[in-house]
Every structure is written in structure tokens, then in C-alpha cells.
Amino acid sequence: MLSCKQLNNELHGTGLFFPIDPGADASIGGMCATRASSTNAVRYGTMRENVLGLTVVTAQGKIIHTGSRARKSSVGYDLTRLFVGSEGTLGIITEAIVKLYPQPEAISAAVVNFPSVDDAVRTVIETIQMCMPVAQVETMDDMMIQAINAYDKMSLRVAPTLFFEFHGSETGVAEQAQTVQEIAAGHGGQDFDWATRPEDRSRLWAARHNAYFAGINMRAGCMPISRLAEFISETRADLNKSALMTMMVGHVGDGNFHVMIRLDPESTAEREEAEAMNDRLVARTIAADGTCTGEHGVGIHKMRFMEAEHGAEALSVMRQLKQALDPDNLLNPGKIVPN
């Protein structure tokens, strides 16, 4: 199957694009299987919202088609959504019908920094609660900015920073930037900078694009947006107790954030300390009605949190589904539902 970059290359010149891009050049099939997301999920949604239908080979070797090209359907069980995010354990996805979007008429970017992470996150909450159609909003804490300055030889002000991207009409993006600037000002935001020309947007966003190279060992979770500010403060306080270098970066518009921990992979002590921080992070996330993984599936490392997040009974329903569709456990055995 095409990767998301290949798909967008194919679409070149049509005026359409596929918005979801998890970063690495993922295949559309893998993105379906892991219910992948993107930094612009706040506007366009994740694979959950953007897959209209699938072709799936079942464990019994049958080929089924789920969904259709219709934008909505209420006929029968939602098999599409069942296979999206099932990580190959219920069937093998061989084709996908995805939703395309028109290229926005105008794109603009804005960067603004804040006295505290709390101020930055409250700005995001207020923006989202106004239902502003922001395409992306990313936050970085001061530790992250410091790492980027060191890695990229940049001289950004070391302060919690928000990166915005707006899609819309010319007047629409100007209006969005204006509104965000006003909201940010109410939370001590300063050095507000915005740009519409591609080269200026690239300059503004360069730091954000390099964040992942500057950091390693990301842990991602997702939260109800209303609890995010408090949660991020608590997490920062917990991370500060460790001698390990930690950074936070998040697609905060949809409550999603990453914690990065720099450690020496050879050091058992550092690995154990990082795992313990991660366990506390996940416990706090789930206690606050969040999820241990907002993006790209459960994988192996997070399977141990499945019961804490879903409860034993819901996990048992998942096991019933797995046994019903794959009684001989042929499909990606041992994933999603612990055997």
C-alpha cells in the first residue's frame, strides 16, 4: 500500500491532500492498523475519522469490504472502526478508502512564548474551547527549547512556547491569528510572531520540526483538554525530581503530549528510573480520564497498561472479539489482548 507521502505525491496538482502524517513515512495500511494520528489531528482528526472503508482478509482467508465511500452510514456494526487500530490482530488490511481534503487557500503560522507552561496550555484550552479551526498547535517546555538551541545552534528565548498553524481563507487565517494573539496576551504571551509566506513559516516552525531529533525516548499520552494544564504542571514537578534530562512537547490542541527522557541505554539504573517515571505518568493520565496512548497503537511496551486503562471486563470483551474472529490466534498473536 502507498505511504502517506506517496499518496500526497500522487495527489500533487489535484488541489487535494491527505492530512494525516505521523512523521516517519508510514504506510497507509500501518496507519490504519495503529489508528495513527498527526500533529494536525485537532483539525482533521485521526485515522479513526478519516478511513471510510477497508478491504480486509480475515483469519479464515475470506476477503471482506467494510464501509463505503458514503460519508456517513448507520447500517450494521462499524467494522471499519473495529479494524482501524486492531494492529493486525483481527484481520489483514489490504486496501483503504480514505478521506481527502482540499488544499487550504491560505496557511499561516504563529509562534508565541509564555512565562509558564501553565499559561501556554491555558491559551490552548481557551482557543480550542472557542472552536477555532486551528490546524496545529504544538507546545514545548523550556527544557525542550534549551535542547533545540543546543542541537540546532539556535537562540530561541528559553521559555514555554506555542507553535500554531492556521488553514483557511486569507481573511480566515488572519482572523484566527488575531484571536489567538488576544487570547495569548491574556496569559502573558509575548514575542508573538506570525507569517504567511512559506519561507517565513518554515523559519518559525524550524524549531518544532527539529524537536524530535533533539530528544529521544518519547512517551505519548492523551488527556481531556480541560485537565491538561494542571496535569502538565504535575508531570513537570514529577520529572524535575529526576536527575535525567526530560523534555515535554505536545500536540496540545487535542490533549496529546510527549515526554522525552534522555538516558544512557547501557545504564540499568537510568532505564529503571525512566520506566518508573513513565509508570507514574501513565497512572496520572489514566486517573485523569486520559489514555496511555493517543497515537499509533499500543505496541508491546504499553500492553501492560491495557487492564488499568480499560478495566478487566472491557479487556475481556476485547478478548471475546479476538477469539471470535481469530480462534486459532493466527493474526499478530500476543498483541493488543495479552494471551
Next chain:
Amino acid sequence: MLSCKQLNNELHGTGLFFPIDPGADASIGGMCATRASSTNAVRYGTMRENVLGLTVVTAQGKIIHTGSRARKSSVGYDLTRLFVGSEGTLGIITEAIVKLYPQPEAISAAVVNFPSVDDAVRTVIETIQMCMPVAQVETMDDMMIQAINAYDKMSLRVAPTLFFEFHGSETGVAEQAQTVQEIAAGHGGQDFDWATRPEDRSRLWAARHNAYFAGINMRAGCMPISRLAEFISETRADLNKSALMTMMVGHVGDGNFHVMIRLDPESTAEREEAEAMNDRLVARTIAADGTCTGEHGVGIHKMRFMEAEHGAEALSVMRQLKQALDPDNLLNPGKIVPN
């Protein structure tokens, strides 16, 4: 559980609202179970997109919680989407966490009529393909307008008509109305009228709100938007072969439309003729990659189309799911999957 109207009453004064309202004052639980939709699904989505989590009692009497308040999650099978639309056959929904939206700053309405249904529908296609965040767009054919004139003693121009509603900022809704007027003009649209004051909006939309009282015996389907114009012309041609009075009205922004057939319920001949027209309508919809029901579930009357729409193999996967979660067939037996 609250109905959608009760929920919106509870929200009064908070600045928030729940956008989905299928018309009759449906309960939120029933709306979850039938994956209900609304005339504004083009902007806000259906219950599929707006239920974040559920509490469900299983056939084994266990209580499970699906999803969370986080806006996105990629952890495990999407049980929320499995129960949404399952019509009570997989579990009993007792609680739902739904997404609320801020009341739009401004709302405006527009009405415009066209030389032909084809022109009207092409206007909608172009509007949607521009990714305009239209909140509602409804179409009515000339037969429907005629029925409304008779029923409401109104004197609307008897022509295919589009009704738009825009939500956004003051400048945003003005810009949307302006763009729609330009698109409509390119397809022969005339008598363009738009209003922002609530009383003027009500006047413009009065005809639309009475459409359902003026018609009876609705059949609803949903189509890929790109095929809608051709499809509606074919359907009108087929309906015109009948002596029965037929009307079309649709939430065309998401490819959804209703066909209404007036008949004497005592007349076996008229019922049979209407059923045959309906069968041809569904066959055309499915052949064009659409669905026999875009809204509010399968129910009893449409169950016979399940195999035509999904294929025998996909239907058999649905049956496996039903048997896995409800082996004794206790929950709403005989629905969704024919026994």
C-alpha cells in the same frame, strides 16, 4: 438517559451545546444505539464522531466502560464505535460521554433556488469540495416546494432550492455566504437571500422545517458526494414513472437525501409500487458505493438489504461478533444480523 433537547436545556447558559438532533426528541442512548445523525452532520459529524465513551451492560451482566474523555486514543479495539450503531444487540448502553461544542459567535442562513436539481446539487458539491465549514445545507426538489406551498399556504418559487446555515465568527459567516452566492451564481442560482437576525433566519428556514410535515413515508440513503448529482437525476427520472406523488429532500452536504412517497396505506397496489421504487432506489445507491441508511440505523425494514450492502462475508463477520458477545441471543434478538 437525557434526550438531546434535555441535554441542551441543561447546557443553557454555559455557552456550550450538543449539535446532534435527529428531529424527534430522541434519547441520547437511542441516538448512540442507532448511530443517529442530524441535519448539521456536514459540520459536526454524527454520533460516530461525537461519542467519546460509553458505559455498557453486556449480555453476561458485566458493566464495562469504553473510551475516555480524551479526544483521541489508539489503545485497543474501538469498543465505543462497535457499540455505537449496534442497536442494542451487543450490549445495553446506560451512559454516554459526548462531545460538546461552543455556541457559534454568529449564525446566518441563506436560501437560493436553481433551474434544476442538478444545478443545486453541483453547487453543494463545489461548496463541500472547497472544505467550507457549512453547518447545514438542505436541498428540496420542486415537488417538495409545491407540497410546502400547499401545506403552509406559502408562495415559494416552485424550483429546486438550497437552504444553507453557516456557523462561525461575524466575518466568517459573511465570507461563507459570499462564497456560496458566487458558487451558486455559476450554476444559475437566483433569488439569493441571506439573513443573520434570528427572526429573519426563521423566516428563511420555515419552509425547510415544515418539509417533514408536508411529506410522509421517507426513505433515506447516503451517497459519495461526487456521484450525488447524477444519482439524484436518475432517481427523479425513476420516480416520475410512478403515478404516486414523490418528493426529495436531503442534507446533501454529506451526501444524504430522503425520498418521500405519498400513498394510501390501505391500498396494497400503492404499497407494492412504493416498495418496488424503494428497492430500485436502494439498489442504485449501493451500486454507486452508497449506503441504504445514512441515519438512525437499519431497523427492521432495511435488514433485507444488509447482505447486498456488506456482502455475505462481512455480514458473517458481524454474525461472529454478535455470537461472541451475546451467545444466547438475549439482546434485541433478530436485529442487525438476521438469525
